[in-house]
Amino acid sequence: SPGLREEKLKNLDKAGVLNRTKTMDRGKRIRKNWSSSWTVLEGGILTFFKDSKHSSAGALRHPTTSTISTPEHTVELRGAAIGWASKERSSKKHVLELRTRDGSEFLIQHDSEQIVATWHRAINDSIVLMGSD
Ligand code: I3S
Numbered sequence: 001s002p003g004l005r006e007e008k009l010k011n012l013d014k015a016g017v018l019n020r021t022k023t024m025d026r027g028k029r030i031r032k033n034w035s036s037s038w039t040v041l042e043g044g045i046l047t048f049f050k051d052s053k054h055s056s057a058g059a060l061r062h063p064t065t066s067t068i069s070t071p072e073h074t075v076e077l078r079g080a081a082i083g084w085a086s087k088e089r090s091s092k093k094h095v096l097e098l099r100t101r102d103g104s105e106f107l108i109q110h111d112s113e114q115i116v117a118t119w120h121r122a123i124n125d126s127i128v129l130m131g132s133d
Pocket of ligand 1: 031032033034089090091092
């Protein structure tokens, strides 16, 4: 039922700081531009907020006051796919590759393997719950 799915999705909600770059925009390859970003997974939608260093509030402020108000990318996880990126995609360690239904692509990274693995599981479980229809 939709109610049960919403409840399961809610259990996957999470937030934290990740490194990310968009590499493809609706099928068109774009230049990498890594940045650190406050990232929120909520209800099957992944949102990358603007880099706190670009916000007027400054990087030392808590994300809720400095960055949370300015989403840069909102990713609908229905029909998306996530997996570990191959070594050719980046020299960084622990890199995830997220492909969206509209042919956009993001790389997501953190130096902590455990943090990346936790995001991998939460995003993957969200994709499964959202389905592809
Ligand atoms: O796939 P690339 O071109 O090796 O990605 C690197 C570039 O985005 C680079 O920026 P410049 O094109 O301005 O040099 C970044 O600084 C690197 O971090 C990118 O490589 P990694 O391996 O870090 O994803």
